[in-house]
Amino acid sequence: MRPFTYTNAKNTQEALQETTATTHYLAGGTNLVDLMKEDVERPDQLVDVNNLEFNKIEKNQSGGWSLGAMLSNSDTANHPEIRQNYPLLSMAMLSAATAQIRNMATNGGNLLQRTRCPYFFETSMPCNKREPGSGCGAIDGMNAVHAIFGYSKECIATHPSDMCVALAAMGAKVEVQTTDGSSRKIPFNEFHRLPGDRPEKDTTLEEGELITQIHLSSPEFADNYYYLKIRERSSYAFALISVAAGLSIKNGMISRVGLAMGGVAHKPWKLSEAEDFLKGKKANTENFEKAAEIALKDAKPFEKNKYKVEMGKKAIVRALEQATNRTA
Template identity: 55%
Template sequence: MNPFTFTQAGDIEGALAQLAAGARPIAGGTNLLDLMKAGVPPAGVSLPNQLVDINALGLDQIEEAGGGLRLGALARNADTAYHALVRSRYPLLSAAILAGASPQLRNMATNGGNLLQRTRCHYFYDVGTPCNKREPGSGCPAKEGLNRQLAILGTSEECIANHPSDMCVALRALDAVVHVKSSKGQREIPFADFHRLPGDRPEIDNTLEPGELITHIALPDASRFVKHSAYIKVRDRLSYAFALVSVAAALDLDDGTIRAARIALGGVAHKPWRVEEAEAALSGKQAGEEAYGAAADIILRGARGYGQNDFKLTLARNTIVQALTTAARGTEFATGEQR
């Protein structure tokens, strides 16, 4: 593990000044420290030599705002999932968070940090192997090697890694907006534009600029989807495993007719995957397997497997249909699970 300096910021301005000078922020550290111990850069192509603790910045509030909800970047995943406003008004988000990681990790991990997770590709974490995401231009052995967990959509010749977050899949379905701040000012990033596909620059995961800090995530009103939503996660084991395929689905129904739909996938691409064309195709249709299957076919256009992950092509379609079917039956609201 590379040596580094560690400081604590007492206010946002102080933290932003350190970030502008090249420091990396740390809050829960549930992914950052794993990466550093493995010798893998948390972002870009170099390991950080300075960390700044941002836990004292007061960015942990969850509150109503503009008809929706404002999720502080430093609110813990567990606190977010069990918050009364999240559970009652955004049950899809609560379900997605509770499907991720373990209770211990959810108690430490922050909302902002969840957005910044890096891929769990075997070759990315193994510094003894080539990886375009870790060392641009070195190659992508995953395409011909261990790729069972990896992407089938939005891939490139450079990278077939996928994004590991569950929370982000629900945030994409809910049209979240990421608010960021730096010493140069602040801006808003629609969730659709926050994460990147690999293209020819797979080492760049998102559209954050150097020195920017996530302050909060804004959720618009989603009341029409409260009664009919579901998060379905297919994984190798029930406890603490990343998704092979996950689907966040929400429907606005009128006596069995679909007025609007939201569908986002995880485990299949370098970013949470959503195809608005498929949602539009469901509008006005009678809820049922025929309509769901047609939407799934639109979502999966251009999907391809790389050998070990070929099964995901069928699994993804089936999971989309299952998630929409489950959502149509009615939302199962989170109960008092152990934290």
Template identity: 60%
Template sequence: MRPFSYTYAKDIASAVKQLTANRGAKFLAGGTNLLDLMKEDVERPDQLIDISRLPLTQIRAISTGANQGGISIGGLGRNTDAANHPLIRQNYPLLSQAILAGASGQIRNMATNGGNLMQRTRCPYFYDVAMPCNKREPGTGCGALEGINRMHAIFGWSDKCVAVYPSDMAVALAALDSVVVVSNTAGQERRIPLADFHRLPGDSPEKETNLSHGELITSIELPKNKFADQSYYLKVRDRASYAFALISVAAALEMDGNRIIRASLAMGGVAHKPWRALKAEQLLAGKEATEANFRAAAAAEMSDARPLAHNKFKVELGSRSLALALQLARNGNKS
């Protein structure tokens, strides 16, 4: 690990000011991803700004504004607290399921909600500083493109990067149409729909989010919805304990009898960001919630997949996972 300075932010304005003043600085909260990357010499900040004691941990009902009736979760709240909070478990069980599927209890006890959104890919070529990686060192190439790419993207990749985004929490937040609230250098709030928060790689895979340098995630807002009774988070992985997803699906349904009023679907393990399954959603709107319709919508969504040499299995796995997650959501977590 390289030398760095450590400073403490006493308030939001101080945190933002310190980060803005130094392009080589990073915020430190739970540290569950950043410290690992520093030890591997992937991240090389010359300053860590400790924001862990800022008062951004509250989970509360939203009483005014565009998301009135929804819930706000603090950016520095711990994953464990978010997953187990009564407001989340009752109104957004999909989010609870995703967080609990995401990591060990010890990591959830340290990891913050905002930090979860900011975690970086677990691509082995990104972690291995001896290998080329445009995300780590722009212009060096993508080792995974022609390398071992079993875990990599099948949607939205470019010849610059085929890595996937690892968060389970963010996949559920994408399906729930969440909004990320950030504080900027002018002391103002900016609101970013989660669908626009993360980026596809394009020509600049090193730019993973649409945050500007100096912005701080203060909260995440979940709008009111009618998904609580019929939603499900399905995670398919190589082993049952603490593994990243080969495919994950956040499925939520608003129903009228057996007719689907609205479906909301997001996938993990398939792209550089949480992948919203818009084609499947559109095909399901107004349809009966039948296994045949679920399979047809899933097949349509996966028809646009572009698998790599070693992950062609993800196309079939993705189709089956989408259909199964929809069935489990329809059954109200009873199956």
């Protein structure tokens, strides 16, 4: 690990004033510190934001709830209001990592997780995300766990978060504080980037911006929801494919849909066309299979991850069926 300076910020203003181009905010550190140990991340300064006030779950003006960015994943997933009103989010968060990691990891940090692509972690290998211009070793290499949507010739990595897949399905918003003291809210589907020609940049955050809250709209999908995570083992493993499915069903008909996938792109992959197809349709397997075909029709797999197309279709159908079967 390389030398760095450490600042324990007492308030938001101090945290924002301390930032430079090589500053990282530090909360749980479950991803950042590992990357520093591997010499992948090389910050000159860490600004500890654990003491800031954004560590609560509060009612918001839209009739929903707001999640503090510095609150732990465990405290969020197990909060009574989240379990009751947003069980899809709770289910997704509790499928991630292990209890020990969830106790440390924060909501803001979860949004900023970096890819688990092995070429990103191995500093002797080419990786445009880690070292722009060095190439993408995965394109002609080991790409069995890589993207089938939205990639570029510069990067085919996938985003690792479970929480973010549920937030994409639910249409959350991310609030950030800017260095000039103002704030802005970013629709969740616009928060993460596709790689394009700048794969080193994962989000649309500007330099020095600090995530403070995640805003959820008024509760929906509290009765019909499911988060399906397909992985190589049941713990300490990231998703090969995941699906967050939320439905509003009345008299067997679907009125609202939230649907997103993980493990398939550089960002949580919102399935907007499949959502539109399902609205107004009967909640049955036939329609779920048609929605799955729509969702995967533009997939462009590589030789070693072709399995993700068929797996993805079956995962969508299964998640939607499980969500429907929760109806009393």
